[in-house]
Amino acid sequence: MRSGKPPSCAWGGAPVLVALTLWSPPSHAQDAAGSGIRITPTLTLQETVTNNRNLSSTDPQADAITQISPGIQISSPGGRVQGSLTYSANALLYARATGSDTIQNELQANVNAEVVENRGFIAASASVSQQSISAFGTQSGGTGLVNSNSTEVSMLTVTPSWHSPIGDLADLNASLNWSGTHSRASSLGDATGHGGNVGLSGRAGLFGWGLNASRQSTGSSGATPTSTVDQGLASLSFSPDPEVQLSVNAGRQAQDVLTGSRFWTTTTGWSAAWQPTDRTNIALQGGHAYYGRSSAFSLTHRMARSVWSFSDTRDVTSPTGGQPTFRPLTLYDLYYAVCLQQGGDPNSCSQGVLAALAQQGLNPNVVYGGGFLAPTYTFQHAQNLAVSVSGLRDTIGVSAFRNETSPLGAVAAGSDLATVPLVRQQGGTLTVSHRLTPTASLNGSVTLQKTLDAPTQPGNEQRLFLLTWADAVGPNINASLSARRTLFRSDTNPYGESAIIGSISYRF
Numbered sequence: 001m002r003s004g005k006p007p008s009c010a011w012g013g014a015p016v017l018v019a020l021t022l023w024s025p026p027s028h029a030q031d032a033a034g035s036g037i038r039i040t041p042t043l044t045l046q047e048t049v050t051n052n053r054n055l056s057s058t059d060p061q062a063d064a065i066t067q068i069s070p071g072i073q074i075s076s077p078g079g080r081v082q083g084s085l086t087y088s089a090n091a092l093l094y095a096r097a098t099g100s101d102t103i104q105n106e107l108q109a110n111v112n113a114e115v116v117e118n119r120g121f122i123a124a125s126a127s128v129s130q131q132s133i134s135a136f137g138t139q140s141g142g143t144g145l146v147n148s149n150s151t152e153v154s155m156l157t158v159t160p161s162w163h164s165p166i167g168d169l170a171d172l173n174a175s176l177n178w179s180g181t182h183s184r185a186s187s188l189g190d191a192t193g194h195g196g197n198v199g200l201s202g203r204a205g206l207f208g209w210g211l212n213a214s215r216q217s218t219g220s221s222g223a224t225p226t227s228t229v230d231q232g233l234a235s236l237s238f239s240p241d242p243e244v245q246l247s248v249n250a251g252r253q254a255q256d257v258l259t260g261s262r263f264w265t266t267t268t269g270w271s272a273a274w275q276p277t278d279r280t281n282i283a284l285q286g287g288h289a290y291y292g293r294s295s296a297f298s299l300t301h302r303m304a305r306s307v308w309s310f311s312d313t314r315d316v317t318s319p320t321g322g323q324p325t326f327r328p329l330t331l332y333d334l335y336y337a338v339c340l341q342q343g344g345d346p347n348s349c350s351q352g353v354l355a356a357l358a359q360q361g362l363n364p365n366v367v368y369g370g371g372f373l374a375p376t377y378t379f380q381h382a383q384n385l386a387v388s389v390s391g392l393r394d395t396i397g398v399s400a401f402r403n404e405t406s407p408l409g410a411v412a413a414g415s416d417l418a419t420v421p422l423v424r425q426q427g428g429t430l431t432v433s434h435r436l437t438p439t440a441s442l443n444g445s446v447t448l449q450k451t452l453d454a455p456t457q458p459g460n461e462q463r464l465f466l467l468t469w470a471d472a473v474g475p476n477i478n479a480s481l482s483a484r485r486t487l488f489r490s491d492t493n494p495y496g497e498s499a500i501i502g503s504i505s506y507r508f
Contacts, residue, residue, distance in 0.1 A: 036076060036077065036078050036079050037074065037075070037076045037081070038073075038074070038075045038076070039072065039073075039074050040072070040073040040074075040507050040508065041070075041071070041072050041073075041507075041508040042069075042070070042071040042072065042073060042088070042505060042506065042507050042508070043068075043069070043070050043071070043505065043506050043508070044067070044068075044069040044071070044088065044503060044504070044505040044506075045066075045067070045068060045069075045503070045504050045505075046066075046067040046069070046501060046502065046503040046504075047064065047065070047066055047067070047501070047502050047503075048064070048065040048067070048142070048143075048144055048499050048500070048501045049062075049063075049064050049065075049499060049500045049501075050062065050063060050064075050065065050142075050145065050497060050498070050499040051497065051498050051499070052145075052495060052496065052497040052498075053065070053094070053096075053097060053100075053144075053145060053146055054097075054145075054146045055138055055140065055145055055146065055147055055488070055493070055495045055497060056493070056495060057493055057494050057495045060495070060497075061096065061097065062096075063094055063095055063096045063097060064094075064095040064096075065092060065093070065094055065095070065144040066092075066093040066094075066095070067090055067091065067092055067093075067143065067144060068090075068091045068093070069088040069089065069090045069091070070088065070089060071086070071087055071088030071089070071106075072085070072086075072087055072088075073085070073086050073354070073507075074086075076111075080113060080114040080115075080117075081111065081112075081113045081114075082111070082112050082113075083109070083110050083111030083112055083113075083350075084108075084109070084110060084111075084350040084354075085107075085108070085109040085110075085111070086106075086107070086108050086109070086350075086354050087105070087106065087107045087109070088105075088106045089103055089104075089105055090103065090104045090105070090106060090143065091103050092104060092143075092144045097146070100146055104130060104143070104152060105128045105152060105154075106128060106129060107126055107127055107128035107129075107154075108126075108127055108332060108350065108354065109124070109125060109126040109127070110124075110125045110350055111123070111124045111125070116162075118163070119162060119163060119164055120160070120161070120162050120163075121160070121161045121162075121163070122158070122159070122160045122161075123158075123159045123161070124156070124157065124158045124159070125155075125156075125157050126154075126155060126156045126157070127154070127155045128152060128153070128154045128155075129152070129153060130143070130150050130151070130152055130153075131150070131151060131152075131153045131183075131189075131371055131372075131373070132149055132150060132371060132372050132373075133149050133150070133151055133183075133185070133186050133188065133189075133372065133373050134149055134372055134373075134416050135371075135372040135416055135423050135425055135451045136416060136451055136454075136457045136458070136459065136460065136490075137149030138460075138488065138490070138492075138493050138495070139449065139460065139462045139488060141462065141464050141484060141486030141488075141497055142484060142486070142499060142501070145497070148185075150185075151183045151184050151185035151186050151189060151373075152183070152184040152185070153181060153182070153183050153184075153189050153373075154181065154182045154183075154184075155179070155180070155181045156179065156180050156181075157177065157178070157179040158177070158178050158179075159175055159176065159177045159178075160175065160176050161173065161174065161175035161176075162174045162175070166200075169202060170200045170201060170202040171200070171201050171202065172198075172199075172200055173197075173198070173199050173200075173201065174196070174197065174198040174199070175196065175197045175198075176194075176195070176196045176197075177193075177194065177195050177196070177197075177216075178192075178193070178194045179192070179193045179194075180192045180193070181319070183373065186373060186414075188373040188375045188412060188414055188415055189373050189375070190220065190375075191218065191219065191220035191318075191319035191375055192218070192219060192220075193216065193217065193218035193219075193318055193319070194216075194217055195214065195215050195216035195217060196214065196215055197212065197213070197214040198212070198213055198214075199211060199212035199213070200212075206238055206239055206240060207236065207237065207238055208236070208237035208238075208239070208247075209234075209235065209236055209237070210233075210234070210235040210236075210237075210249075211233075211234055211235075212231075212232070212233045212234075212235070212251075213230075213231070213232050213233075214230070214231050214233075215228065215229070215230050215231075216228070216229050216318070217229075218318045218319055218377070219319075220319040220375035220376065220412065227255070227256055227257045227377065227409065228255065228256060228262075229253060229254070229255040229257065229290075230253065230254040230255070231251060231252070231253045231254075231267065232251045232252050233249050233250070233251035233267070234249065234250060234251055235247055235248065235249035236248055236249075243274060243275050243276055244272075244273070244274050245271075245272070245273045245274075246270075246271070246272050247270065247271050247272075248268075248269070248270045249267075249268065249269045249270070249287075250266070250267070250268045250269075251266075251267050251268075252264055252265070252266060252267065253265050253266075253267045253289060253290050255290050257290070257291075257377050257408055257409045258290065258291070258408060258409050259409070260409070260410070265289070265290040266288075267287065267288065267289040267290070268287060268288050269285065269286065269287030269288070269289075269294075270285065270286055270287065271283070271284065271285035271286075272284045272285070279301060279302040279303070280300070280301045280302075281298070281299070281300045281301075282298070282299050283296070283297070283298045283299075284296070284297050289316070291316045291377075291379055291408055292379070293314070294314050294315045294316070295312075295313070295314045295315075296311070296312070296313045296314070296315065297310075297311065297312045297313075298310070298311040298312075298313075299311075305389060305390045305391065306387070306388060306389045306390065307386070307387070307388045308386075308387050309384070309385070309386040309387075310383075310384070310385050310386075311382075311383065311384050312381075312382075312383045313380070313381070313382050313383075314379075314380070314381045315379070315380065316377060316378070316379050316380075316408065317377070317378055317380060318377055319374065319375050319376060319377070332353055332354065336349050336350060336353050339352065339353065371425075372416055372423065373415065373416075374405065374407075374415060374416070374417055375411070375412045375415055376407050376408065376409060376410065376411045376412065376415070376417060377407070377408040377409055378405050378406065378407055378408060378417065379405070379406050379407075379408055380403060380404065380405045380406075381402075381403070381404040382401070382402070382403050382404075383400075383401065383402040383403075384399075384400070384401050385398075385399060385400045385401070385428075386398075386399045387399070393434060393435040394432070394433065394434050394435070395431075395432070395433040396430075396431070396432055396433075397429070397430070397431040397432075397433075398428070398429070398430055398431075399428055399429045399431075400426075400427070400428035400429075401425075401426065401427060401428065402424075402425075402426040403423075403424070403425045403426070404422060404423070404424050405417070405422070405423045405424075405425075406421060406422045406423075407421075416457070419454075419456055419457060420454035420455065420456060420457050421454075421455075422454065423451070423454065424451070424452040424454075425449070425450065425451050425452070426449075426450055426452070427447065427448045427449035427450055428447070428448055429445055429446070429447040429448075430445065430446045431443065431444070431445040432444045432445070436469075437471075439471055439472040439473075440469070440470065440471035440472075441469075441470055441471075442467075442468070442469050443466075443467070443468045443469075443470065444466070444467045444468075445464075445465075445466045446463070446464070446465055446466075447462075447463070447464040447466075448461070448462070448463055448464075449461070449462045449464075450462070458490065458491040458492070459490075460488065460489060460490035461488070461489045461490075462486065462487070462488045462489075463486070463487045463488075464484070464485075464486050465484070465485040465486075466482060466483070466484050466485075467482065467483045468480055468481070468482040469481045469482075473504075476506055476507045476508070477504065477505070477506050477507075478504070478505045479502075479503065479504045479505075480501075480502070480503045480504075481500075481501070481502050481503075482500070482501040482502075482503075483498075483499075483500055483501075484497075484498065484499045484500075484501065485497070485498050486498075
């Protein structure tokens, strides 16, 4: 039987997809008033020389794109405020197309604060990244390329909560939530949601119970009026062993998502989780709700020199739900999710992923798993696979995804889901990393991303080849040099693009 001690972060000392290793902020970072909050200013300079700035098949324009990116990294690993924030403002300057000069923002932030000791908490997360408006439109292969199908999307979620025991009988848990998304170039990316949840839970020996009531309202620009889902749920859990958790639930839902008219339905569900060791997690769940049947399966396993992760999910997502359809899966998302599934805490996972990607010369916001703006409730079948095998100096990683997305209820004009009943995307990445010296590495990757044909929309296919040399040339300085080749196939705008990218970054 395994010990009950949870791992602080399962990636510590273990290989991951691109030889990621957990990293601690440099000792010269500012410690804010001795509070444990570490603040590290950063500056990155990048030069991209491309033969097709505007991603055109008929009139490609060569250009040199200078990117100046001041930024900041903030981490708080302990205390009553825990979390991390990484932000950079990317000023893009074009040697020839000066009218295209712009500033793009990149942000990843997760914060958990204990505002009342052992009682009141506030959790917040935020992100800003470049995303595709349409899955059927032109897809970019890198930062700075001019593409009307790309827009900057900002997302914010804030959740205050309260926890209070009621004698020795039960625990009271209550929370509120607000979430919003905003797209710079398209109103399809604008949506807000808010709601609340209150529940009672208790435990008697091997059994646990819960009663829960919730309301969630969501509205999006250009779509139908705000939709609301109310739910009352009772649950029963059973833990025959510390490694095994079983539960069932049943209740009622009232919603106006599907037709605009409010009606009641019955909801049922079950779940099973097994953690035989600190390195292995297996979870299953299923259920039935107003939108039909849902299911989920996830498996993560870490060995001495490999990491394995697979998930298969069928479920509904709201316009502010984030990653499933509204937001594409990025390199950061992929590695962060695997770290959490392996038992890591959000702060160490976020800091470790961002630092290790920077050390490898990789952009955390590079799109790995499709995505498009979906301003409506959707039902999605999503599958993700990630495998990494590491030797003393070499790491080979394979990752793959497959998404099928269909709308629930009315859809705003201009969205992919307003013209096709089902959007299907799939792809994968093969990465090979070789450590040349203790500080330098050579990384090669091949990425395929494909949107399949729909009845009224032809699909597309993007192939991206990237070769990167990266080195820590000084105690606080990372440098990289990359060669990129992108091949995009579509009936409307096929293109080819080649680029050389040089980058140097400094942590103050």
